[in-house]
Amino acid sequence: MQVRVLRPALAVYTGAFLLFLYGPFIVLAILSFQSKGGGPQFPIIDWSVYWYEHLLGLAETSRVSQLPVGDSLLRSLALAFMTTVVSTVLGTMSAEAFRTRFRGAGPVFYLIILGMMVPGVLVGLGMALLSNVVGIDRAWFTTAFVLHVVYTYPFAFLVMLAIFNRFDRSVEEASLSLGVSPSQTFRRVTFPIIFPGVLSAMLFSFTLSYDEFARTLFTAGRDLTLPLAIYGTFSVEIYPNIFAFGVLTTLFSFSLLVIYGLLMKRFTGKRGRFKGQEAET
């Protein structure tokens, strides 16, 4: 009988919690349609897409300077792509190693996990100091890139570890003992099983790197990435163009999520067909 009261109460509470999570963003999205003369607050003077045009450089020049998104967006995408490739490969290799027992597994596990735990501002500072001492120029594709991998590689590793934990090694051994070469076995047996994990690892790495900011702050050097360009506008007064940017970048993240979902569905759908074939024979 207590549960009968508790359940709806908690349901309402969870609804309020979701409002707390999404409320600010909903307000931000509404305000991004503010008219040209309007400020970054209510009331909406007139609905318009002016600030989107302003963001994309389509509006005539105004007293509000345009957000520096063009080049920094390309840099962020390139950086995220590089990070995704390297951290997924490293994560898969390390997780593969953890399928067997070996000495020093504990320390190595914690060493990798430390990458996602250690605050960005700390490694960023360390990397900046290191590059000063060694005499390397800081740039987004060198010093910032290696730090992005330090951050995303543990995520890729954990995702792959979870996949490998459920992956029976005897399937591979069966293939090997039937005379299939190791490279063929990897392509035909191992890879199809770990593919969902690889896809998740890539999604994690890309999103985290695209949005990464604390590690990049001290290590990007002269050319800014997208989050740095946005952060630069924080100190001055904000305008609704930053809200318009927020909506667009969120849509971009969601489209990545949708692509991921579609690929995942397609893949698992295929496996379902294989199961059906097995049942027939």
Add this chain to the structure above:
Amino acid sequence: MTSQKAAPAPPDRHSPAKRRKAQDGRRALLLLSPGVLWMTLFMLLPLCMVVYVSFWTQTTFAVEPTLTTDSWRQFLGSPTYLTAIGTTLRIWAIVLIATLIIGYPVALFIGLFVRNQTVQTALLVACIIPFWTSFLIRVIAWRPMLGTEGAINLILQKLGLIDAPLTFLLFSEFSVLVGMTQIYCVFMVGPITFMIARIDGSIIEAAQDLGASFGTIFRRIVLPLSLPGVVVGSIFVSVMVLGEFATAASLSGRKVNLLGNIIVSQVGSLKWAFAAVAGVVLTIIIAAVITLALRVVNLRKEM
């Protein structure tokens, strides 16, 4: 993968099991060395660098590798920096408790009361989705909410609850706390929900059959079994809040100075040694927190 094929057959005096073990060891070493090397060069070495440079001599615009404890003495003797340590610890404690108190009932609802698998997943995804959106945008989204002309003041005034807009909402410690709680709550809700959802339903049924009230079931079964989730969530939240600076920088109007903000401003004025000292202090605090939490739960077993 190639090592399996390339390894020549060793002499027969080894048992196959031993041979395989040696082979596994070599294979693990080969697969792990790039990752371990990467982490050592680009994470451990920079962190050591922070410790090392904290003992360098700071001149006006540069640091010299002459070892001294001047920066440390100056740091620990300055009320500004000591206050920053206090502020960091205070904000950390409040946000940690707030995420736990706000997040736990949500995790309890999703993990225990929603028995439909699809609804459960959907709710969890709804909680996690904000994690995929830009961190800086989530921070900036609080400005139009909390400002004097912001949404909350507007609503409160329309409802007639207040006459004049509340000014403490934005550019104060309050806004930093609200922002951080909202941003990091996900990391508390996720692990706790995961642990609660794993509880075997028959245990709870058995307790019910034996006449236990919900309070007893919660205290004796659900709470202890959810504790690893609480610890993991606390580690996530702690590490992220302690290393924070962007939320404070953009929502506090420079009123809240965390250790992270000290580091950023010191680097901005090229005081590398001071920044390094603040970094070492931060590392010590975080290491203490993680060590404490790991004593309670073995993270590797929970994963």
